[in-house]
Each structure stands twice: as structure tokens, then as C-alpha cells.
Amino acid sequence: MGDRPWDDALSQQLDLTTDVSRRGASIFPVALLILHGQLDPDVPAASAEALHAVLLPHYAACPERLQLKVYPALAHTISRPESAEIAAAQEALRQDVSAWFSRFLAVSSEHNR
Amino acid sequence: MAQHLVNTPLPESTPVAERHVVEPQGIPLLLRYEKGAARRPAVIMLHGWGGSKERFQKSLPLDERFVTAYVDLPGHGERPPLDEQPDGVRKLVGEAVQRMAGEVAAVVDFLRGRREVDGERIGLCGWSLGGFAALLALTERPAVQAAVAIAAPHSARLVHG
Numbered sequence: 001m002g003d004r005p006w007d008d009a010l011s012q013q014l015d016l017t018t019d020v021s022r023r024g025a026s027i028f029p030v031a032l033l034i035l036h037g038q039l040d041p042d043v044p045a046a047s048a049e050a051l052h053a054v055l056l057p058h059y060a061a062c063p064e065r066l067q068l069k070v071y072p073a074l075a076h077t078i079s080r081p082e083s084a085e086i087a088a089a090q091e092a093l094r095q096d097v098s099a100w101f102s103r104f105l106a107v108s109s110e111h112n113r
Numbered sequence: 114m115a116q117h118l119v120n121t122p123l124p125e126s127t128p129v130a131e132r133h134v135v136e137p138q139g140i141p142l143l144l145r146y147e148k149g150a151a152r153r154p155a156v157i158m159l160h161g162w163g164g165s166k167e168r169f170q171k172s173l174p175l176d177e178r179f180v181t182a183y184v185d186l187p188g189h190g191e192r193p194p195l196d197e198q199p200d201g202v203r204k205l206v207g208e209a210v211q212r213m214a215g216e217v218a219a220v221v222d223f224l225r226g227r228r229e230v231d232g233e234r235i236g237l238c239g240w241s242l243g244g245f246a247a248l249l250a251l252t253e254r255p256a257v258q259a260a261v262a263i264a265a266p267h268s269a270r271l272v273h274g
Contacts, residue, residue: 018210018249019267019268020251021267032251032259035263036264047268048262048265050267051267078173078264079171079172097173098175100261104236104258105234106154106178
């Protein structure tokens with residue numbers, strides 16, 4: 001995949017129909033965990049940080065239901081450990097996913113739909 | 114011997130992996146749960162570009178406290194390929210993401226109809242393209258209480274191609 005910017009009509013149309021950040025208000029109150037590798041060459045970690053920043057005001061009443069975690073050692077993949085450090089980070093990610101669902105699916109909440 | 118087997122108590126729960134297709138959309142999924150267990154929360158799992166439900170299950174398994182539904186995204190796994198477009202991979206990515214986002218509600222309905230699933234506790238998880246589809250699906254307000262987006266773009270603008 002290259003790095004040509006999306007500057008044609010198709011790109012603009014796709015962007016309008018797929019940009020989640022334009023509809024951030026509609027995601028609340030789903031408990032949302034955003035996970036990203038700091039070294040991700042395919043999808044920059046900055047995009048996760050930007051989405052988190054856009055969503056944050058919508059979660060002001062329940063900030064614990066929105067969380068961003070960036071793993072310094074991770075790139076894009078979550079399943080091919082190329083070093084002990086990456087393997088540990090990938091295992092940490094798996095545990096974070098499990099812990100999030102344990103926390104927000106196991107206990108009923110006034111915000112659950 | 115047969116009598117012995119008949120009288121041997123079954124374990125309290127047994128791990129099960131089943132293949133289902135959610136109709137009429139034709140969404141293949143791999144359903145994993147513990148047979149005989151009480152109703153449990155369920156999590157819909159969406160793989161990345163070029164992936165499949167089986168490979169994602171190996172990459173990111175969840176433990177037996179959850180019913181899991183690993184789904185083939187449009188154009189992936191057991192599903193027919195997406196039509197080739199002159200605009201290339203980015204159009205295909207956009208089509209796969211938008212179609213999958215629209216199909217999440219059908220997968221939720223499928224899970225809510227299963228006796229193993231506590232229909233009030235359903236989660237959604239996706240990696241990369243699947244994370245993008247998960248985020249987009251959430252904006253349509255499916256009956257999902259929790260979600261995890263991993264390495265996910267949140268706009269087609271962020272997908273290089």
C-alpha cells in the first residue's frame with residue numbers, strides 16, 4: 001500500500017460516509033477501548049489519539065467508559081511476535097481486551113442499553 | 114463398558130465450536146461457547162484486511178467466560194469476493210467496511226436468539242479493517258454494550274492504497 005493522499009471525488013465521498021469521528025456522539029454510551037501500537041506503520045497511532053480526543057467530550061459523564069492505550073513496542077500486527085518484548089506486548093493487549101469485556105459485559109450498568 | 118460410559122457423569126460444560134451462516138445476508142461465523150453453561154456475554158470478533166474468522170480466532174482468542182462469534186468480513190474467508198473496481202483497493206476497503214458495519218446488527222440479532230447468550234451483554238471487537246468496521250457499526254447504535262477497536266483507522270482517509 002502506498003501513501004497517495006485521498007484527494008479525488010471517490011475519496012471525498014468515502015471519507016464523508018465512513019468518518020467515524022464525525023458521528024462520535026452516536027457511539028456513547030458504549031464502553032469503548034481504543035488500542036494501538038505506537039510503531040504502527042499502516043495506521044498511525046496519531047489517528048487513534050485523534051479519535052479518542054474527539055470522543056472524550058461525549059463521555060464526560062462517564063469517562064471510565066472510554067479509554068485509549070498505546071503500546072510502545074507494538075506495530076500493526078497482534079499475532080506475530082518478532083521479539084520477547086513484542087510477544088509480551090501482544091499478550092498484554094490480549095489481556096486488556098479480555099479485561100475490558102469482563103468489566104463492561106459482566107456487570108449491568110445504568111448506561112447499558 | 115457401554116453401561117460404564119452411560120453412567121459416567123458429563124462434565125458441567127463442554128467446549129463447542131460451530132459454523133453458522135446468518136441469513137439472509139449470508140454472513141459466515143464461527144461460534145464458540147461452553148455447552149451446558151449458564152447464559153454468558155457474547156463478543157463479535159471482526160478480522161483485518163485479507164484475514165478470516167479462523168485466523169483471527171487463533172490470533173485473538175477469548176476465554177470461555179464469553180461466547181464468541183468470529184465473522185468473515187465481506188469479500189473474505191468463505192464469502193464471495195467483492196467485485197473488482199477500477200478504483201482499486203481503497204474502494205474495496207470502503208465497501209467491505211460499510212457492508213460489515215451494516216451487518217453487525219444482524220449478527221447481534223443472531224446472538225440474541227441463541228440460548229447460550231445473555232442478549233443484554235454483547236460486545237464488539239475488531240482489528241485493523243475489522244476495527245474500522247466495528248467503529249462505524251457503533252455509530253448505527255447496535256444493541257452492543259462494550260467494544261474494542263485495535264489498530265483501527267476511523268476514516269477511509271486514513272487507509273492507504
